[in-house]
């Protein structure tokens with residue numbers, strides 16, 4: 001095994017999303033104000049910052065206002081104020097406007113590409129002296145002899161499929177830090193290890209998730225109304241499944257359209273990808289997209305557990321921030337402002353800890369307390385019962401949401417609890433197959449032509465980054481009992497059961513198509529799949545998602 | 546001995562591009578940009594010559610907007626010693642102009658070898674190396690699949706039908722690189738950080754006094770026609786009928 005080089009930083013941040021970049025910026029701002037030396041680096045697995053960012057996004061600029069008050073003068077890419085907003089219930093052909101719940105009002109918000117905002121934030125961070133390092137996934141957590149986190153190692157490059165070192169092999173680098181912040185976003189691969197190692201989820205609800213499938217369209221200028229926000233519930237989902245659609249009109253004749261399905265869905269025949277395709281055929285959506293062209297595609301899981309699923313946020317040597325911890329506000333479908341604010345709060349806690357000197361790989365134990373005093377936790381606490389209320393189906397959930405929102409105003413004397421998503425599937429034998437319409441190639445598409453538009457690339461010949469703990473389980477459990485649900489929930493067509501020369505079915509993993517949404521690691525009924533980082537820079541290359 | 550490596554910033558090879566709806570060009574907004582892959586091969590070749598002690602200095606040059614600094618940093622991370630950005634207000638200049646600008650840079654830098662990609666993957670022109678050699682009055686070895694320096698000569702092999710052909714060029718010379726010359730290395734993280742501190746000079750295009758007129762106009766950019774779905778024919782007669790009447794090819 002080749003020797004790894006190592007480098008020292010005060011703070012290493014894993015993941016250049018809004019949480020990680022806001023933390024980096026805050027750390028350097030504090031260091032400059034105090035006249036202190038503080039070296040900060042941010043690792044990012046995408047080929048560039050923004051390449052793996054996928055969001056809606058209607059953006060609440062509250063955290064940005066606090067972080068960089070003159071963002072407008074610095075040219076932040078917030079170009080389209082949200083001006084008109086509606087919440088629709090869809091029937092098969094019809095649409096009814098529902099009263100807009102207060103938390104869904106979007107005055108003062110902007111319709112943006114979160115990927116572009118991250119690119120801009122990365123430039124601000126670099127101007128402040130942060131080392132932003134795209135193309136370098138953190139693959140391994142490093143522990144010191146006390147068991148504290150002492151940094152991460154980046155992924156090796158040039159390993160062959162069997163794991164051996166190829167001719168171009170370049171070992172990963174160890175980045176040692178006094179504090180390491182994990183901001184990997186929803187269901188991070190290292191965060192998952194930290195949760196297990198430090199038992200961070202003890203005493204809190206399991207995290208629950210949704211999968212968002214999104215497309216970017218260039219529409220007929222006559223149908224483009226910049227600033228318009230649409231959220232939908234109802235069709236095409238059945239009443240027992242949580243989820244809904246969104247449609248946001250951005251600048252340059254672009255429209256973001258997407259569909260989110262709660263991953264606690266029960267029918268193994270359900271396909272979030274095809275629900276999204278079907279959603280676009282509703283007259284209320286079709287009328288916007290018709291005559292336009294699809295220019296990008298992608299998918300990403302999002303955290304839906306809210307307040308009751310927030311784990312312990314720290315451990316010796318580091319903290320969690322952003323969706324890695326789970327601060328998304330589900331009724332508002334907004335997480336990026338909370339991601340930024342939690343990153344900033346983590347930065348403040350870590351900065352003070354390191355100033356004490358005693359903080360060498362200690363734990364900033366006051367981080368949670370600091371967060372509790374911010375608007376982030378107040379917002380999440382008030383919304384905490386809305387998502388779990390949808391266990392009573394669409395109408396029960398809506399009625400309950402109205403009760404929580406208008407009557408109790410978020411102060412109900414109870415808290416509803418969550419169950420893990422992977423345990424929700426019913427056996428195929430007691431489920432009804434869903435008959436999805438065939439794609440027409442202009443409004444609706446198949447998976448492969450979609451993945452093509454995500455610009456996904458994984459260098460050939462590397463080890464498969466979707467690891468099966470037990471290679472026999474896909475057949476004995478997933479295929480036999482649940483009719484292979486991974487062939488339907490994976491939005492990139494990575495999993496396929498194939499039958500070759502008379503031999504029985506076998507699972508084929510087309511890892512090169514993976515868009516890094518993390519759904520398989522979440523929803524696999526046997527919890528048998530570990531998503532690990534592939535080689536640096538591999539994965540989707542999203543333009544402005 | 547000094548080597549000059551021109552590098553171009555192009556849309557990444559993994560990214561699908563599309564024509565703008567008004568046909569005025571390709572829409573590059575928000576797309577991932579990278580160093581032209583053939584230029585990476587040229588960089589790799591230059592750095593290997595330096596590592597072998599045959600070259601003392603590797604200078605990378607890029608021509609374009611400020612954004613091109615990122616590919617120059619990549620070149621520095623590969624192992625270039627310094628970089629020059631010829632700063633232009635627009636990104637896309639024609640090869641004929643690029644070769645004039647490179648001539649001006651060669652006059653200033655006086656390298657013994659210019660190593661460059663055979664073509665850029667965005668416009669696929671495959672002209673710049675040849676034009677530059679002509680302007681300089683130097684020998685040229687194009688499509689190099691092997692390169693060796695010895696006795697004041699560059700030995701350049703290129704793949705031809707059924708084998709390779711090797712020529713010897715007196716230095717100074719221009720060599721353009723083909724795909725099989727080498728496989729560029731993975732960039733090392735410490736080298737990327739060191740690259741941020743290496744010298745990168747910015748020269749405004751005006752300072753070189755180069756004529757940028759070409760007389761070339763772009764009339765339009767369009768996407769290839771979408772492929773029509775296939776049809777299933779019932780019989781040989783049906784096939785012949787369709788070939789004759791629908792496709793009109795027989």
Ligand SMILES: Cc1cc2nc3c(=O)[nH]c(=O)nc-3n(C[C@H](O)[C@H](O)[C@H](O)COP(=O)(O)OP(=O)(O)OC[C@H]3O[C@@H](n4cnc5c(N)ncnc54)[C@H](O)[C@@H]3O)c2cc1C
Pocket residue numbers: 014015016017018019020043044045046050052053054055056057058059060114136137138139183184185186188189190211212213214258260300301302321322323324328333334335336337339533
């Ligand atoms: C479909 C959809 C719609 C949404 N709509 C909205 C909306 O309208 N408004 C809103 O405010 N929010 C919205 N959200 C939520 C919002 O996108 C998230 O809350 C936000 O992106 C979380 O930020 P983050 O920094 O925690 O994580 P992310 O944005 O996920 O960023 C994490 C980054 O870390 C990188 N990374 C992960 N693991 C590693 C590793 N091991 N090594 C190196 N890098 C790594 C990733 O590549 C990524 O760049 C939406 C989310 C989805 C999926």
Ligand code: SF4
Pocket residue numbers: 466489490491492493494513514515516517518519520521531
């Ligand atoms: S393989 Fe897993 S992480 Fe990759 S796209 Fe499919 S579901 Fe998402």
